[in-house]
Amino acid sequence: MTRRAYSRLSQDRRRTDLLEATLSCVADLGLDRAGARQIAERAGVSAGLIRHYFPSKDEMVRAAYAYLMGQMTAAAEDSGAGDEQSPEAALAEVIAANFASPSLSGVKVSLWATFVGRVRVDPAYADIHREGYREFLDLLEARIHPVLVAQGGPADPSRCKQLAIALNGLIDGLWIEGSLGHGLYDARRLPAIALGAAEGILRLPDTTLTRHLALEDERS
Amino acid sequence: MTRRAYSRLSQDRRRTDLLEATLSCVADLGLDRAGARQIAERAGVSAGLIRHYFPSKDEMVRAAYAYLMGQMTAAAEDSGAGDEQSPEAALAEVIAANFASPSLSGVKVSLWATFVGRVRVDPAYADIHREGYREFLDLLEARIHPVLVAQGGPADPSRCKQLAIALNGLIDGLWIEGSLGHGLYDARRLPAIALGAAEGILRLPDTTLTRHLALEDERS
């Protein structure tokens, strides 16, 4: 019986390989069929190694959720961070980024939904979810405030937070349905729909946000 | 070995008992731990009986998803169906119904998310999801149109559909985060937040929808 050849990788590399293999399996097969052997195979590794990096398979899946959310919130925080833009352009970019690749992705939404299904069951999932949600809420609030000030509307913190909650809901909902690709409408309409609705929610004049759409298209 | 006593139930009753036990298990344990034996026990039945009502356990889970979505869309279609109301009140009721019991429910959101996670994997789930989404979209569109007409805004079908998509996104997103109960804000604020945002999306004057809030509270 000849043993399989292997090479030793850095701890971080092996760990993220395992986490990404976990996400890939969960997205393609579902949580129930994402077995330890399947995941190990996708990571190019044998099943026993999992327990060398994680106390249990469940713990690895939890870590994979945290890893995914970390990626997603980092991507969100990067969008609209160009300092030279107007507040309106920055907000429009944050919103529109959710409806373009790589955010608008069937894989991402599948993973997100699968894990959200565990939030009620497992407190660790609830913590990860709450943290990600809170961060995005804060980001939106920070982007909304200067826009309201520039446009001369009421901009007290309580109103900003309320608008952030509503805007986050809008983005989440449109992102989910858009990413699932049900074919009921063209997903390319989503940025315009989202920005138009956001103008309404924030009581901004029409085209305040949507006029930044053309730029987005040219850049990609 | 004495056999367990049992009584024969009607086919429909037994079937829905199994479906509800399936949903209960999936909500409490997650898809992977919702085994045939667990489900059967909750239905007050032995595991072998499952295959007498469904060709396989997977098929039963699919049927449970269809059953859940059927309940939810039926509940949505019942809300705001009183003929004597103004169009504005009817729309407000449809929106607000999502943020009160029994719609606003951690169990429901957990199930919804868990199943949505399978949409990309299994075409049967995709069909069920698309159908439910389409129905709610149509319902919203039908409720939006008379409001726009009454308020004198543009009400062409294309605009109505676009607004329905945005409104559905808003409702979905707020419903999810609200039902998960992360404790970042009081979920009782959601009806007001949703109606206020809807007024903005539809470009209606303030309080067009929110003024129907007090009535809702008194009734319940």
Next chain:
DNA sequence: ATATTTGTTTTACAGTCGTACAACAGCGAA
């Protein structure tokens, strides 16, 4: 070159999974 460390593979095991199927029993018909 040799020894040491430890990341990795392999094997083994107890438990659980979905399911096939034979035996049983509740219930209506005769």
Next chain:
DNA sequence: TTCGCTGTTGTACGACTGTAAAACAAATAT
């Protein structure tokens, strides 16, 4: 009451699960 039908139970089985632990080998230090 007895029969026949079939909804329901109980059991057995092979496949698969996560995991423990021993055997091994790749990289590093000496």
